[in-house]
Amino acid sequence: MDNNDSGANHSETPQTGLSRYVFSTNHKTIGLNYLWLALFSVFLGMAMSLLMRIHLVWPGAHLPFLSSLDNSPDRYAALATLHGSLMVFLVLTAAPQAGFGNYFLPLQIGAREMAFPTLNLLAFWATLASFVGLTGAFLISTQSGITLWIVSVTIFCSASLCNALNFSVTTIDLRAQGMTLPRLPLTVWAWFINAILGMLIFSILLAACVCLLSDRLLSTHFFPPLYLLASQPGAVVTSAVSILWQRLFWFFAQAEVYVAILPCFGLVTHLVSTFSRKPVWKERLVVLALCGVGVFGFCVWGQHMFSSGMNPFSPLVFSLLASSLGLPATILLVSWLGTLWNARIQLNTSMLFALGFVSLFLSGGLSGIFLARQDLAAAAVSDDFITGHFHLVMGVAATFAILGALFFWFPKLFGRRLNEPLGKLHFWITFAGVYCVFMPMHWLGLIVHSRVSPGSPLASVAAAGSAIRTFITVAILLTVFAQGLFLINFLWSLFRGEKTEECNFWRATTLEWSVPSPPPANDFGPSDPVVYRGAYEFSVPDVAEDFVPQHLAPEQGAKARESGQ
Amino acid sequence: MPGTTAIPDIELIVENVGGGGGGGPTPPPGGGDDGDGDAGKRRRPGRTPSNRYYTGITLGIVSILMFFMALASAFLVRRGTSGDWIPVHFPAVLWLNTLALIASSFTLERARRALSRLDLSGFRKLWAVTTSLGALFLIGQLVAWRQLVAQGVFMASNPASSFFYIFTAAHGVHLLGGVGALLYVLARKFDNTRIALPTAAEIASYYWHFMDGLWVFLLTLLYLGK
Numbered sequence: 001m002d003n004n005d006s007g008a009n010h011s012e013t014p015q016t017g018l019s020r021y022v023f024s025t026n027h028k029t030i031g032l033n034y035l036w037l038a039l040f041s042v043f044l045g046m047a048m049s050l051l052m053r054i055h056l057v058w059p060g061a062h063l064p065f066l067s068s069l070d071n072s073p074d075r076y077a078a079l080a081t082l083h084g085s086l087m088v089f090l091v092l093t094a095a096p097q098a099g100f101g102n103y104f105l106p107l108q109i110g111a112r113e114m115a116f117p118t119l120n121l122l123a124f125w126a127t128l129a130s131f132v133g134l135t136g137a138f139l140i141s142t143q144s145g146i147t148l149w150i151v152s153v154t155i156f157c158s159a160s161l162c163n164a165l166n167f168s169v170t171t172i173d174l175r176a177q178g179m180t181l182p183r184l185p186l187t188v189w190a191w192f193i194n195a196i197l198g199m200l201i202f203s204i205l206l207a208a209c210v211c212l213l214s215d216r217l218l219s220t221h222f223f224p225p226l227y228l229l230a231s232q233p234g235a236v237v238t239s240a241v242s243i244l245w246q247r248l249f250w251f252f253a254q255a256e257v258y259v260a261i262l263p264c265f266g267l268v269t270h271l272v273s274t275f276s277r278k279p280v281w282k283e284r285l286v287v288l289a290l291c292g293v294g295v296f297g298f299c300v301w302g303q304h305m306f307s308s309g310m311n312p313f314s315p316l317v318f319s320l321l322a323s324s325l326g327l328p329a330t331i332l333l334v335s336w337l338g339t340l341w342n343a344r345i346q347l348n349t350s351m352l353f354a355l356g357f358v359s360l361f362l363s364g365g366l367s368g369i370f371l372a373r374q375d376l377a378a379a380a381v382s383d384d385f386i387t388g389h390f391h392l393v394m395g396v397a398a399t400f401a402i403l404g405a406l407f408f409w410f411p412k413l414f415g416r417r418l419n420e421p422l423g424k425l426h427f428w429i430t431f432a433g434v435y436c437v438f439m440p441m442h443w444l445g446l447i448v449h450s451r452v453s454p455g456s457p458l459a460s461v462a463a464a465g466s467a468i469r470t471f472i473t474v475a476i477l478l479t480v481f482a483q484g485l486f487l488i489n490f491l492w493s494l495f496r497g498e499k500t501e502e503c504n505f506w507r508a509t510t511l512e513w514s515v516p517s518p519p520p521a522n523d524f525g526p527s528d529p530v531v532y533r534g535a536y537e538f539s540v541p542d543v544a545e546d547f548v549p550q551h552l553a554p555e556q557g558a559k560a561r562e563s564g565q
Numbered sequence: 566m567p568g569t570t571a572i573p574d575i576e577l578i579v580e581n582v583g584g585g586g587g588g589g590p591t592p593p594p595g596g597g598d599d600g601d602g603d604a605g606k607r608r609r610p611g612r613t614p615s616n617r618y619y620t621g622i623t624l625g626i627v628s629i630l631m632f633f634m635a636l637a638s639a640f641l642v643r644r645g646t647s648g649d650w651i652p653v654h655f656p657a658v659l660w661l662n663t664l665a666l667i668a669s670s671f672t673l674e675r676a677r678r679a680l681s682r683l684d685l686s687g688f689r690k691l692w693a694v695t696t697s698l699g700a701l702f703l704i705g706q707l708v709a710w711r712q713l714v715a716q717g718v719f720m721a722s723n724p725a726s727s728f729f730y731i732f733t734a735a736h737g738v739h740l741l742g743g744v745g746a747l748l749y750v751l752a753r754k755f756d757n758t759r760i761a762l763p764t765a766a767e768i769a770s771y772y773w774h775f776m777d778g779l780w781v782f783l784l785t786l787l788y789l790g791k
Contacts, residue, residue, distance in 0.1 A: 115617040115620075115621065116617075116621065161628055164628075165621060165624055165625055165628065168620070168624055169617050169620045169621045169624065170617075172616075172617075172620050173614075173616040173617040173620050174617065199624060199627065199628045199631075200627075200628070200631050203628050203629070203631035203632040203635065204631060204632070204635040206632055206635075207632045207633075207635035207636045207639070208635065208639075210636075210731070210735070211636070211639065211731065214720070214727070214731060218720050218721055219721040220720055220721045220724075220727035220731075221649070221721070221723075221724055221727065222639065222643065222724065222727060222728075222731075244639060244642050244643060247642070248635060248639060251635075
């Protein structure tokens with residue numbers, strides 16, 4: 001409950017040790033904690049994917065981790081589950097939204113704090129608990145592991161709900177004076193829309209998980225297991241029951257894809273505009289497009305269940321909805337390209353990652369068009385095609401956006417900057433690497449389904465399947481090892497990186513750049529920030545500098561203009 | 566989720582705790598929180614920091630509603646498609662519980678009206694009645710469970726009973742949070758907190774009425790869905 005007397009002075013007294021990191025309700029500490037957690041999870045998740053690929057190509061190979069835990073098919077499935085849940089929940093959901101969002105949302109809207117700081121702290125610790133649970137589930141026996149996994153996901157849902165509540169209330173009610181909705185940076189728009197979406201869908205997964213847990217622990221039959229259905233006469237249990245879980249799950253899971261990618265849209269738009277030194281092209285339309293992604297993303301859950309025997313008309317509806325996602329996606333893409341058009345682009349590592357995102361989003365999104373159509377999906381759906389599609393468009397693209405944002409905000413976070421040459425090397429290897437890994441996966445998926453008769457010209461293509469698999473595995477090995485470059489860069493820059501003294505290192509416009517780096521505990525010092533203009537006033541004519549910060553009062557701007565002339 | 570909105574925060578907002586804000590006729594009582602002072606001190610014209618509580622409870626309610634809607638749609642799908650459905654015979658105490666809960670909403674409103682008349686003792690009395698009615702409802706639900714168990718209807722007996730138990734349990738847990746919020750408003754001294762008593766009472770009342778309405782909806786659903 002509300003407890004104002006204790007810990008209310010966290011912004012004033014310098015705190016040490018436990019209270020500083022564990023019990024701090026400061027939004028910046030919590031945001032950083034999420035980022036550390038995501039960093040750890042992403043490397044753990046990558047190690048998992050490496051083990052899986054090696055096992056796929058050389059099944060007999062002695063794997064250090066798997067072999068010690070009885071090398072069974074169950075264990076392999078558990079490995080894939082752990083990889084997926086770590087990456088989706090703790091990296092893609094947590095890092096761009098909870099990590100960067102907690103740190104920069106209050107800074108960008110001039111709020112000093114999230115609306116409910118203690119709730120925020122609880123949400124972080126619940127997320128950490130779910131991380132421990134998800135990882136622990138892998139190490140114990142399969143049956144209790146599954147239960148523990150569901151419990152952890154339930155905890156994660158609750159944490160995400162608290163987070164979403166906090167984000168939306170903060171955006172609605174704590175904006176600084178002058179920070180009207182049209183002046184919100186697009187990052188904030190994306191976080192906000194995402195929070196609303198998250199609030200709706202995580203409730204659904206929570207309900208589904210509660211039922212599932214009750215099935216496992218209290219032996220109820222909300223979701224009858226398949227063997228039970230098979231033993232009943234057909235009239236007793238129709239097929240609809242078995243897909244009840246699927247409906248609830250995909251209602252969440254399809255929207256979850258957009259929950260992961262929405263903040264990344266915001267981040268990339270922000271980066272592209274800042275480093276093109278141009279306003280976002282058609283900014284209002286971009287906001288509408290972000291809303292559109294949220295709304296359509298909420299409605300397309302049925303897309304995953306074309307093959308589940310639904311009403312013949314419903315695939316058409318879902319197909320249309322899923323295809324209409326192309327509209328906001330196209331608007332975003334055109335806006336990025338329009339912003340880049342004729343711009344003096346600063347091609348630093350951060351911008352490279354943002355452009356990498358655009359490229360990956362485009363190529364991954366194109367294969368999504370296949371999957372949105374019922375007939376094509378039936379032909380193309382196979383493990384490899386789907387794996388390639390969603391890794392490219394969701395996993396890797398989102399990771400690129402996160403990395404771009406990290407390179408961008410590192411000077412603000414730590415007062416130092418990441419090494420540029422090393423960062424660029426890391427970018428190019430990773431960029432080439434992920435294409436080498438995930439593009440061939442699409443081909444693999446199509447080959448499997450082309451039902452080649454022996455002797456036909458396609459037979460040689462089919463024979464190439466195993467060669468492609470080996471190629472993918474080698475590529476993934478190289479890509480994962482290239483991430484070592486990033487780790488070295490990150491750790492080295494944290495302690496030895498070039499110091500960035502000035503507040504506004506990138507000459508950007510938003511409010512977080514008006515405060516020292518790293519920002520002081522109460523963010524804006526004694527006086528509250530006041531906002532006078534939109535978030536993307538770059539290259540305004542008749543101004544000395546090529547950017548006008550949001551907090552610059554019109555009279556100050558006029559003064560600067562005179563001194564410039 | 567009013568049980569978790571704790572706000573230790575920075576000094577600047579404390580100076581100005583607004584009275585009403587989210588609609589509803591709650592003129593603030595005398596004690597020191599008369600909304601707008603001089604315009605210079607206010608952070609944003611037309612906004613008071615307590616807005617966040619109104620927004621928070623509204624969004625929280627939407628989120629909780631979504632949770633129950635997911636369960637309700639699962640209920641409808643499961644019921645419409647399976648033959649292993651054996652309707653639950655409602656214990657009579659359930660109707661008494663419902664009456665108690667509806668009555669509590671009325672006493673809650675009476676309490677808030679007393680507060681707006683600055684009748685603090687009347688407020689506390691009516692608020693305590695509301696809280697006990699809420700507690701009574703929860704106890705009554707437990708009694709209903711025991712009666713069902715005595716009939717031999719358990720959680721795992723059949724899908725209908727599973728849904729009955731899970732709906733009542735989920736609603737009970739949420740209502741328990743509501744009782745906690747009512748107790749908090751009753752017990753807490755609102756002298757130097759960021760949230761004023763009328764605000765806290767109004768927030769708690771939103772949640773309580775929502776829980777009340779939700780129960781009536783769930784009961785109707787369970788009854789018609791037998």
